[in-house]
Amino acid sequence: MGWLTKDIEHAPCTVEISHKFESLHAHVRFNNGAVIYPGDEVKVKGPEIMAPFGEIVIEDRDAIIFRASKLERLWTRLTGDLEVMELCEFSFSEEVTL
Amino acid sequence: MNMQTKHTADATTVEEGLAIAEAQDAQYNDEMATETAMANTLLTPRFYTTDFDELDAIDVTPVREEWDKLIAQMESDPNKGHFKKNEDWDHVDWDNMEPALKKEFIDFLISSCTAEFSGCVLYKEMKRRGNNKDITQLFQLMARDEARHAGFINDALREAGLRVNLGFLTQKKKYTYFRPKFIYYATYLSEKIGYARYITIFRHLEAHPEHRFHPIFKWFQEWCNDEFSHGEAFALLMKTDPKLTSGRNVWWIKFFLTAVYSTMYVRDHQRPAFHEALGVDPDWYAHEVFTKTSELSKQIFPITVDIDHPKWQANLEKMQKANADLALAKQQTGPMAFLKRMGASARAATAFASLYFIPAKQHKVPAVTRMEPVY
Numbered sequence: 001m002g003w004l005t006k007d008i009e010h011a012p013c014t015v016e017i018s019h020k021f022e023s024l025h026a027h028v029r030f031n032n033g034a035v036i037y038p039g040d041e042v043k044v045k046g047p048e049i050m051a052p053f054g055e056i057v058i059e060d061r062d063a064i065i066f067r068a069s070k071l072e073r074l075w076t077r078l079t080g081d082l083e084v085m086e087l088c089e090f091s092f093s094e095e096v097t098l
Numbered sequence: 099m100n101m102q103t104k105h106t107a108d109a110t111t112v113e114e115g116l117a118i119a120e121a122q123d124a125q126y127n128d129e130m131a132t133e134t135a136m137a138n139t140l141l142t143p144r145f146y147t148t149d150f151d152e153l154d155a156i157d158v159t160p161v162r163e164e165w166d167k168l169i170a171q172m173e174s175d176p177n178k179g180h181f182k183k184n185e186d187w188d189h190v191d192w193d194n195m196e197p198a199l200k201k202e203f204i205d206f207l208i209s210s211c212t213a214e215f216s217g218c219v220l221y222k223e224m225k226r227r228g229n230n231k232d233i234t235q236l237f238q239l240m241a242r243d244e245a246r247h248a249g250f251i252n253d254a255l256r257e258a259g260l261r262v263n264l265g266f267l268t269q270k271k272k273y274t275y276f277r278p279k280f281i282y283y284a285t286y287l288s289e290k291i292g293y294a295r296y297i298t299i300f301r302h303l304e305a306h307p308e309h310r311f312h313p314i315f316k317w318f319q320e321w322c323n324d325e326f327s328h329g330e331a332f333a334l335l336m337k338t339d340p341k342l343t344s345g346r347n348v349w350w351i352k353f354f355l356t357a358v359y360s361t362m363y364v365r366d367h368q369r370p371a372f373h374e375a376l377g378v379d380p381d382w383y384a385h386e387v388f389t390k391t392s393e394l395s396k397q398i399f400p401i402t403v404d405i406d407h408p409k410w411q412a413n414l415e416k417m418q419k420a421n422a423d424l425a426l427a428k429q430q431t432g433p434m435a436f437l438k439r440m441g442a443s444a445r446a447a448t449a450f451a452s453l454y455f456i457p458a459k460q461h462k463v464p465a466v467t468r469m470e471p472v473y
Binding site: 015017018019020021022023024025026027028029035036037038039040041042043044045046047048049050051053066076077080081083084085086087088089090091092093094095096097098 | 144145146147181182201202205206208209210211213214215216217218219220222226227241242245246248249250252253256262263264265266267268269270271272273274275276277280281284285287288291292295357358361362365366368369372421422425
């Protein structure tokens with residue numbers, strides 16, 4: 001990883017999407033122990049995974065990890081906090097008018 | 099669309115549930131899809147990383163007794179089975195709902211569903227990356243609750259003819275970074291203010307059931323008890339390290355209190371039809387919620403913001419006005435619009451600074467942190 005260059009990695013992953021009444025969730029797990037760092041981007045390859053209502057879909061796929069450059073990682077660490085208010089829930093979207 | 103259909107929660111077998119869901123799907127026709135123009139709502143949660151080594155280093159020994167009690171209570175899962183529709187789930191007449199109210203209410207459902215869903219993603223990530231058993235266990239339990247809430251709201255959305263799309267995973271997504279302490283302050287307050295918001299509406303509708311325009315509000319009490327427990331967990335996490343709530347960090351706490359309260363005020367005032375239908379004055383509501391949240395946050399924060407200070411309400415109103423003006427100016431083009439945007443942004447920033455610098459109220463933090471929901 002260079003200061004300005006980005007690396008691209010491939011990682012096998014398992015995607016789990018639950019579209020059930022009891023639980024609505026979606027997760028990606030990397031099966032080779034790949035770790036995501038600040039500023040990295042992840043894309044799961046292949047067509048969109050749609051779970052019909054009432055079902056859980058679990059699929060093994062390949063993911064592409066676009067590693068952030070050193071500079072970008074540092075920048076994300078320094079500035080990421082500025083968006084921390086996103087963690088707060090206010091019941092409504094920020095749109096002033098709908 | 100005025101016919102009442104059997105609900106998936108009534109199903110006794112998986113097959114029956116699927117058959118009901120399929121029949122419901124067929125019933126929602128294109129007409130309704132165009133009408134709402136949001137029939138396929140892509141959920142867009144954000145993805146975060148944090149300092150996982152710092153999370154692993156948390157030692158809950160100083161609060162062990164309270165911690166174990168809370169975890170045991172969460173593990174016993176008192177709300178399991180609560181988030182099911184039963185005979186209390188009245189029929190919702192979406193067709194005859196006033197259009198402005200419908201828009202705002204759907205915004206409420208989608209935003210709430212996204213928030214629960216994002217919470218689930220965040221907590222699950224912390225669970226997966228962590229190696230400290232106490233911490234991973236807590237985050238697993240919280241992820242369970244959030245996914246359950248998201249599923250429940252999703253069901254209400256389906257009834258309105260809206261389908262959430264979970265296809266975001268195959269899109270490229272960037273991971274940002276938050277420091278653990280900011281996650282504690284923001285999520286603690288978010289959970290506690292969520293409790294205060296839901297219980298205030300629940301109690302109001304108990305007294306004025308004629309304003310309950312959708313059955314989901316009947317589920318708010320148990321729902322907000324989950325939010326309450328999550329807040330308790332974050333309070334205990336902060337209690338393990340006194341530095342988090344003293345010294346320079348008190349300024350951060352004040353920042354989060356001010357930011358969360360003022361954002362809530364601005365957002366609520368942008369949804370007048372929703373509040374009118376509930377029979378709730380947003381100014382009264384804001385004050386009620388701030389009062390309750392402040393009372394609760396005394397369990398761990400050494401300060402509360404002075405919500406009765408004369409400058410408090412005045413600057414909230416200024417901020418709300420500046421925000422509305424800014425949105426209006428953003429729709430216009432040209433040099434005048436640019437100046438208007440600059441002006442409105444400056445007014446919003448000044449109002450926020452004025453709120454922030456109102457002297458805080460100091461108090462002593464109790465030795466025992468844990469509380470029970472009593473509102």
